[in-house]
Amino acid sequence: MKNPKEELTYLMIKPDGVRKGLIGEIIRRLEQRDLKIVALEMFQPTLEQIDEHYPKDETWIARLGQKTFKTCEKYNVSPKDEFGTDNELEMGKLVRGWLVNYMVSAPLVKMIVQGTHAVDMVRKIVGPTLPNLAEMGTIRGDFSVDSPLIANAEHRAVMNLAHASETPEEAAHEIEHWFGKDAVHAYKRFGVDE
Numbered sequence: 138m139k140n141p142k143e144e145l146t147y148l149m150i151k152p153d154g155v156r157k158g159l160i161g162e163i164i165r166r167l168e169q170r171d172l173k174i175v176a177l178e179m180f181q182p183t184l185e186q187i188d189e190h191y192p193k194d195e196t197w198i199a200r201l202g203q204k205t206f207k208t209c210e211k212y213n214v215s216p217k218d219e220f221g222t223d224n225e226l227e228m229g230k231l232v233r234g235w236l237v238n239y240m241v242s243a244p245l246v247k248m249i250v251q252g253t254h255a256v257d258m259v260r261k262i263v264g265p266t267l268p269n270l271a272e273m274g275t276i277r278g279d280f281s282v283d284s285p286l287i288a289n290a291e292h293r294a295v296m297n298l299a300h301a302s303e304t305p306e307e308a309a310h311e312i313e314h315w316f317g318k319d320a321v322h323a324y325k326r327f328g329v330d331e
Contacts, residue, residue, distance in 0.1 A: 142253045145175070145312060146255040146256040146305075147248075147307075148163075148167075148300065151299055151300060153298055154299055155246060156243055167259065170258055173250065173251045173326055174250060175321045177246070178246070178247055180244060180246075181241075181245075182245055199229050201229035202230075206228065208289055211286075212286050216228060219289065220289075220292075240294075256301075262276060263301045268284065268296075283297060
């Protein structure tokens with residue numbers, strides 16, 4: 138069994154996080170929690186890379202549509218009038234397209250983070266996916282005010298600063314997709330690993 142202190146996760150700073158100059162702040166918050174950055178790179182993704190990052194199965198895409206329709210229902214917006222469809226799969230395809238376009242709009246910063254319960258810790262530090270629901274003290278709660286209502290009205294993805302893997306399995310897949318197999322740098326942090 139692998140040492141729980143060596144759990145790896147994947148974090149990507151999205152275009153709005155890069156444009157807001159939050160790279161250092163995000164890394165600082167991770168390192169303050171005794172998490173270790175073991176791989177790091179800024180890059181401009183291609184459409185193909187981002188297309189491969191997001192699932193293509195119809196269940197996942199339809200779920201995007203369902204979420205959009207729930208937002209429409211909550212704020213009394215007609216999806217048929219606003220987007221020209223009331224089909225979850227068609228709506229999901231629109232949202233997935235907005236996500237891909239958003240993710241190629243500026244450079245990204247990708248990193249592998251290591252530490253105790255790294256997957257859960259990084260997600261806790263980043264905060265809930267929707268910035269308007271994120272609490273102060275999280276990255277999204279402190280630096281973003283975007284919401285699905287605004288994003289839907291502007292026909293774009295929610296700008297939420299960063300992506301963090303949800304599970305160890307997703308982290309392993311994303312690490313291999315974005316870094317390959319041998320990207321991790323081993324080193325000891327003063328006061329953490331000693």
